[in-house]
Amino acid sequence: MASGGNRRVNQRSVSTRNSENTRYSYIEGNTVRSVQTAPKRQERPVRGNREVSHRARRNRAKALQVNKGYIVFLALVCTATLFACVQFLQLKAVITAQTKEVASLETQLSQLKADNDAFYSETLASVDLDHIREVAINKLGMGYAQEDQVIRYSTKGSSYVRQYRDVPDAK
Incomplete structure (x- = not known):
């Protein structure tokens, strides 16, 4: 059988602090004996209660005072911020209106293109080229032109030639 007193199994020493900043030291494992607390940290000696409290009162009074220049500065910053917000909202409203107008014009354009294509198809369908010939x-x-009657002109790009006068004889 085992003698339980001198046996150490799975131990390690750990040091931590709790919420009151008290330091605890303990041994982790299956044979923990006791929890020990470390002594509290000693604070610095205070010079004089009267002097410290007088300084503290003076600092608190200074912190509570608001300077007139600071109030004017805050008012100007608030006014500038408000102005910028109003300008932003106005520009956003203008952009939204223009976007809606562009969408409306695009819809109108697509409708006009569809109508134009329909009229073009109807016109092509109504013309009988054999009857015209x-x-x-x-x-x-x-009659059909003979090969020696055709004069070819070179044009720039995909344009066409309009004849306003008689074509000079080719030499």
Whole structure:
């Protein structure tokens, strides 16, 4: 059998402080014997109760006093902050109104594009190109151009050429 008195199993010494700043030292493990407290820390000696309390009263009185310049400064800062907030809200309202107007104009543009595409499709569907070719050849005496009658011009980009005068003979 084991002799329980001199046996140490799983021990370690720990030192901590509690909320009153009292230091405790104890041994962690399964054979803890007692809790010991460390003596309280000694505070510094005070010079004179009268002198310290007089200084404390003077500091408290100074802390409670508010300077007029400080009040003016706070008033100016509050006014500037209020002005900046009002300006911000006005600009935000303007931006919101402009965003709504842009959305409305975009909707209107897409509706106009859809209408334009519908009218274009309707116009193309209503034109009979075969009938136009027959009238031009049979009634008006028009014909297809021969290769020697075609004069080619080079243009910049994807533009087209309008003829306002007679085309000079090619040499």
